[in-house]
Amino acid sequence: MNHDVIVIGGSFAGLAAAMQLARARRSVCVLDTGAPRNRFAAASHGFPGQDGRPPQAIRAALRRELSAYPTLSFRDGAGASAMREGEGFRVTLAEGGDITARRLVLAFGVRDSLPDLPGVTERWGSTVLHCPYCHGYELNGGPVGVLARGEAALHQGMLLPDWGPTTLFTQGVLSLSAEQRQSLTGRGVMIEETPVAELFGTAPALDGVRLEDGREIAAAGLFLAPDTAPASDLAAQLGCTMKDGPTGPYVAVDPMQATSQPGVFAAGDLASPMANATIAAAAGVMAGNSAHRSLIFDPALTATA
Numbered sequence: 001m002n003h004d005v006i007v008i009g010g011s012f013a014g015l016a017a018a019m020q021l022a023r024a025r026r027s028v029c030v031l032d033t034g035a036p037r038n039r040f041a042a043a044s045h046g047f048p049g050q051d052g053r054p055p056q057a058i059r060a061a062l063r064r065e066l067s068a069y070p071t072l073s074f075r076d077g078a079g080a081s082a083m084r085e086g087e088g089f090r091v092t093l094a095e096g097g098d099i100t101a102r103r104l105v106l107a108f109g110v111r112d113s114l115p116d117l118p119g120v121t122e123r124w125g126s127t128v129l130h131c132p133y134c135h136g137y138e139l140n141g142g143p144v145g146v147l148a149r150g151e152a153a154l155h156q157g158m159l160l161p162d163w164g165p166t167t168l169f170t171q172g173v174l175s176l177s178a179e180q181r182q183s184l185t186g187r188g189v190m191i192e193e194t195p196v197a198e199l200f201g202t203a204p205a206l207d208g209v210r211l212e213d214g215r216e217i218a219a220a221g222l223f224l225a226p227d228t229a230p231a232s233d234l235a236a237q238l239g240c241t242m243k244d245g246p247t248g249p250y251v252a253v254d255p256m257q258a259t260s261q262p263g264v265f266a267a268g269d270l271a272s273p274m275a276n277a278t279i280a281a282a283a284g285v286m287a288g289n290s291a292h293r294s295l296i297f298d299p300a301l302t303a304t305a
């Protein structure tokens, strides 16, 4: 085997996992394509000690720290396929060639699919957002909208008045009970049933949304829940059990971040129904520790890890 562990995905979760393994002097290879989920945002918020830093700067700092550990190596590129082989795994690289290891940590994140509405894509991560805790504060209390794509919009609609006067756009996909309307209006939320046709303003800034009947409603930010799916099908190739989350499928893990496949651990957005950078990093720490323990306590991979 080339390594004790291959970590596939080198962002918040993967680098946190790699650090635990490198600090145990284990041979670990981090394979990464350099496209973290929050790359569309100029700054990452809420990560303790890193609040407001650009995502790529945080990643660069983490990589710098890891470079001090001699048993760790980085390999830039995509894992294209992964399979069990003997008491370990073989990962084939998209650029050609392959590497082997006794354990895998999957940390390649998720891919977001946005609604096909004019003005959304060019504002993603700036004024079109999915998480008020990440970027709501920076809207400075201006008016905000919630673009319904399903039931999750009700939840967002209830939260958002803490960040600014809120309008919930039901978009013909959310039908509200009398009780739900009462809860929303109790929070001061305005409910708009005419669908949003487009966003306006000089992107990436947002001035508001234009409805199908031509009316304009001011908004400094628009929140929506993107559809998500693992950024790669490697977990499926390995036979990992998946679960359905509120925005899409994710890899099922136990509290130690072990997947259903012995020797395969997963952490971060791809293995969580709801995540952020801090939660991904914490899960990465657990996945790294668990992979290490598995090397010691289940060297032949006879039990579920």
Ligand SMILES: Cc1cc2nc3c(=O)[nH]c(=O)nc-3n(C[C@H](O)[C@H](O)[C@H](O)COP(=O)(O)OP(=O)(O)OC[C@H]3O[C@@H](n4cnc5c(N)ncnc54)[C@H](O)[C@@H]3O)c2cc1C
Binding pocket: 008, 009, 010, 011, 012, 013, 014, 031, 032, 033, 034, 035, 036, 037, 038, 039, 040, 041, 043, 044, 045, 046, 047, 077, 078, 079, 080, 107, 108, 109, 110, 112, 124, 125, 130, 134, 135, 231, 232, 267, 268, 269, 270, 275, 276, 277, 278, 280
């Ligand atoms: C627009 C936006 C803004 C956000 N802002 C914040 C914020 O301010 N604060 C916050 O806490 N959270 C924020 N988040 C959430 C945050 O981005 C994620 O929770 C976090 O990035 C998850 O970390 P991760 O390591 O699981 O995955 P990611 O950070 O997505 O990293 C996955 C890594 O795997 C790599 N990869 C993918 N496929 C492969 C492959 N086949 N082989 C090798 N490498 C691969 C990718 O290039 C990437 O580097 C934001 C999300 C979005 C969409």
